[in-house]
Amino acid sequence: MLSSTLRCDLPVSHAGASSERLDDRPPLKRLEVERILFVCSANICRSPMAVKFLQSRLETAPHVEVKSAGFLQSGRPVAREVLGTMRRWGLDLSSHLSSSVDAAIETSPDLILVMTRQHLRSLVDLDGRLFPRTFTLKEFVRLAEVEGHRAGQEDIETYVRRVSAGRTFSALLSPDDSDIADPIGRRKKAYDRCAEEIETHTSSIATLLYPEHSREPTNPPAGGPASSEWIN
Numbered sequence: 633m634l635s636s637t638l639r640c641d642l643p644v645s646h647a648g649a650s651s652e653r654l655d656d657r658p659p660l661k662r663l664e665v666e667r668i669l670f671v672c673s674a675n676i677c678r679s680p681m682a683v684k685f686l687q688s689r690l691e692t693a694p695h696v697e698v699k700s701a702g703f704l705q706s707g708r709p710v711a712r713e714v715l716g717t718m719r720r721w722g723l724d725l726s727s728h729l730s731s732s733v734d735a736a737i738e739t740s741p742d743l744i745l746v747m748t749r750q751h752l753r754s755l756v757d758l759d760g761r762l763f764p765r766t767f768t769l770k771e772f773v774r775l776a777e778v779e780g781h782r783a784g785q786e787d788i789e790t791y792v793r794r795v796s797a798g799r800t801f802s803a804l805l806s807p808d809d810s811d812i813a814d815p816i817g818r819r820k821k822a823y824d825r826c827a828e829e830i831e832t833h834t835s836s837i838a839t840l841l842y843p844e845h846s847r848e849p850t851n852p853p854a855g856g857p858a859s860s861e862w863i864n
Contacts, residue, residue: 666788667697669741671751675702675730676710677816678747684723685831689838693845701736717823742788745769748811753804764796768810773836782841
């Protein structure tokens with residue numbers, strides 16, 4: 633795993649405030665960054681939703697970097713139906729622009745969570761070494777719930793390797809219910825169902841990986857449309 637670090641710098645003393653030399657100070661504490669990447673087709677619906685839901689659960693875990701990417705062109709905003717859906721959850725995706733998965737995997741994410749088995753197959757085609765740390769979102773939750781919570785001092789690389797133990801490439805070909813359907817082009821209810829499904833599974837991710845940081849789940853939206861943007 634390639635990890636970068638966050639550095640919490642101490643303030644430099646003003647002249648005359650202290651005779652302590654900077655070089656004599658104790659080493660600064662470094663906090664390892666853990667990278668989680670969500671991937672979907674275009675990075676304008678499912679994976680941006682997943683980022684927002686997980687970030688909302690991990691507000692007290694600044695060392696966790698959560699990003700998203702897709703297989704299509706970069707620079708696209710989320711679908712307007714997605715904006716309406718997420719506003720109902722109290723979350724804002726208006727500043728999101730899509731990113732390329734090719735660039736995203738160059739940062740060596742510790743865990744890659746995709747929306748469908750086809751996304752998983754496509755990533756493995758790009759680089760077979762990604763397989764042990766790449767799962768569909770549903771698959772990872774299912775396997776991690778069997779494996780149990782991440783241990784207190786266990787690094788994320790070790791935990792992901794533990795969850796991945798026993799997986800084989802042949803599993804990519806077998807039909808199951810691991811996919812989260814793309815609601816693009818469908819009615820409002822499809823976006824609502826998609827958001828609820830992603831919120832449920834990202835809440836599980838937060839609890840399984842970061843039990844000491846995980847806050848209460850986002851309150852589900854009240855019934856009824858939130859804005860006139862909705863397509864009925």
